[in-house]
Amino acid sequence: MGTRESSIDVAQFIDNLTHFHYREVLMTGATFVAIAAAIVLFPGVENVTQGIQSNVSGGLFALLIGVAILGGTVMGMLGFGFSLIVTPVLVSVIDPTLAVVVLAVPPLIINVFQMGDTGTGIEFVRKQWPLMILAIIGTVIGVVFLTEFSTGPLVPFLIGLIILGYVVFQIVENFVVIEEAHHPIALGAIGLVEGFLLAAANLGPVLPAYFHTFERDAEKYIGGLSMALGTIFATRIVLMTFFTDLMTPYRLWLGSVIAVVAIVGLLLGTYLRRIEIDEQKFTWFVIGLLFIISLNIFRNTIPALFL
Template sequence: MANHSAIVDPGSFVENLRSLRYREVLMSLATAAVLAGTVVLYPGADRVTSTLSAEVTTGTLALVFLVAVVAGVVKGAIGFGYALIATPVLASVIDVDPVVAVVVLAVPPWMINVFQVGETNTGLDYVRREWPLIALAVVGTVAGVTFLAEFRTGPLVPLLIALLILAYVAYQVLRNFVVVEEAHHPVALGGVGLLEGFLLGAANLGPLLPAYLHTFERDRERYVGGLSMVFAFVFTVKIAQSIAVGLLTPPLLWLGCAISVVTLVGLFLGTYLRRLGVDETWFNRAVVGMLFVIGVNILRKTAPKVFAGAF
């Protein structure tokens, strides 16, 4: 995959877009889709408030949008983490059913990942090489959304995931960010993809695949591009299925598009930071540090519920 300068040349971008270059077309498609959704689907302030079943103030929305920008910076810089940062905030700051937060925040990751597939120039070669991973992730997503529509995601599975992620962080720190050369096992990768799809579909909880791929892939563009390609398929299926089963209504789809538009600011900034060519040590520490924060946060939220139910 080609490296691209951190400096943006608008003239070259427009020229490449007119020539229907893959990279520029996908980046523009992702941006245009959420901009159009924000304008076309706007339901009116009253309906947005009634849909959320909460007294949504300007300050509350401003906080949600600020968090979306920060999450966009993280995703743009290291390739994952958006939904894991933004979902708990939307669920807690705006007093909504957690299911609403999960389905609304399927839209910004779709936009970001389609954008990053184009930005990293990740194409059909990756799909042909990793199609079992993508297929199993899609299967897991369908199962996860079905589970979300019928049940509620309990705390035990996230707790186990948090412990697994923290163990991985400890391993990386103790081994000084080791890379396991040529140990990429297709069966293990497929299993991770299946579970990753299920967790993203059911709870927007998806640190397993980033952690697994980080063990085997330290080229930043391939790492970010590969994650984005898998996630683009996952969130496309999740959005389509959520609409089909009635979880993602037009007002909620509008809210997801509106948050996506604000997220673009953070995405552009994070992408710029990644393309500045920060050294590998910083990138590895950023990825593992993000996984540590995610693991601790999941543990903090789920452990009391699990142990309270056990006694």
Template sequence: MATDSPTLDAGTFLDNLLALHYREVLMTFATAVVVLGAVALYPGSGRVTAGFSGDVTTTTLAFVFAVAVVAGAVKGAVGFGYALIATPVLSSVIDPVVAVVVLAIPPWMINVFQVGETNTGLTYVRREWPLVVLAAVGTVVGVTFLSRYQAGPLVPMLIALLILAYVAFQVVQNFVVVEEAHHPVALGGVGLATGFLLGAANLGPLLPAYLHTFERDRERYVGGVSMVFAVVFTIKIVQTAAVGLLTPYLLWLGCAISVVTLVGLFLGTYLRRVGVDERWFNRAVVALLLVIGLNILRNTVPAVVGGL
């Protein structure tokens, strides 16, 4: 199947899957893992809402799942934003730390899927190894921090200000791109910070903003972000399980949300592949970063000011 085809040829996909082509195998693997997890770990009808706070109605669950679909569509279309959209919603109905743990599962599924879908592989890792390695290190530190402390509001607020400064720069410069200008040290630093923030608080907009300056090919951009995030969320899942934060029930909940998310992921992937022009894509990325930055400020500024 051609990687730039906007439509799904089911017969060709199946032929490639049976022939163990990298792209189709990875996409199928990501989907199958969460579907099997949702079925095998089902806790029973009496415990479906056991991890939620207070009385959770069917309407509340429907709203959570609807947000998961929307977040999946955004991630499929522009390559990032799932956790940043879904985390505040889930944090309103369960403990925020638990929400951060649960929402490691859907992004893992989406990013592994997109690594396959964009055909991003070892060539990217060999080229950008400082980014991948330091993101992994940052994740370990971030999850350790999460297991011991509550993430405070100051760091997310500073990240939001940085994102908004980037948005202003892009708008003023008419979406400038600096071809092949990124430095391994700078990229590694962004990877380290991104890994820590994703591990500790599910905040990962630094890497998309940085890569957006240097990489405007949509498939390479989405593939690069997804490769790093797939590594980060794999480590996060393993580490949260090892320290006891990720219980079988929370793993099931994450898989169940992932299954619903697939609807949005397929829709967003289709929208990205139907040939949406580059101007729309760039504006969508910057607009999403603007919304994310403003939302983080809305949630953190009162807490920071109140603590002074």
């Protein structure tokens, strides 16, 4: 598996930034927006946990921050996994709908960061426009669903079944790779489903699984995911902010704080990805992570549905 040089040339990065290079501008801009929102929207020390509407102690709040760093690290290594890791943990301590709204912010920031890091831009949109359009449509439908209905355990449970089914399929088929076999309409349909699932439940494994079947180059894989997922989360935030009452200043602040700490993990994960990684190890890591995520989803949903 090809990777870039793992070392970081700070002077070159700053020089490229001052000359407004795409990669450096996007990475710096995403980080700056998250930090600025976390500072400007700060609700005051006495209100840090008040808007969560749950008895969240300072220790548990710190644990959530640690989970966000872990999710960012996995995101930096694989291009996905942040929402799949953080969402089940957050919904176990606060209202699920609130968790879905808050966790729309960090993925947008870190996906924009990775768009810049991988150099993914307008060329991807030109090639994969059915994916982008249908992902936006699916996101609109998902936000309407979230507005009208409370996010219960059924949708996450079904997502867990999808993840587990994909894991079993890949192991049985010995990690099949179908080079250049994907169809734009099929990819667009996956984008529609991905947009809906992320908007309704903040859990969207179908697009990472689809890309993983057709693309083993880590940079292309992560770049494509970052562009598609970034578009979905941007659409979600716009809709929830201007067309519903779901996104409040407090929720935007909390999401921005999580985004800032997630970037710390993202930088670590990106560095680890740049170290030469064996393709088979990368594949096993993806499959293993998906399997663990499915078990965690079942742990949180099966008791509510069947017990």
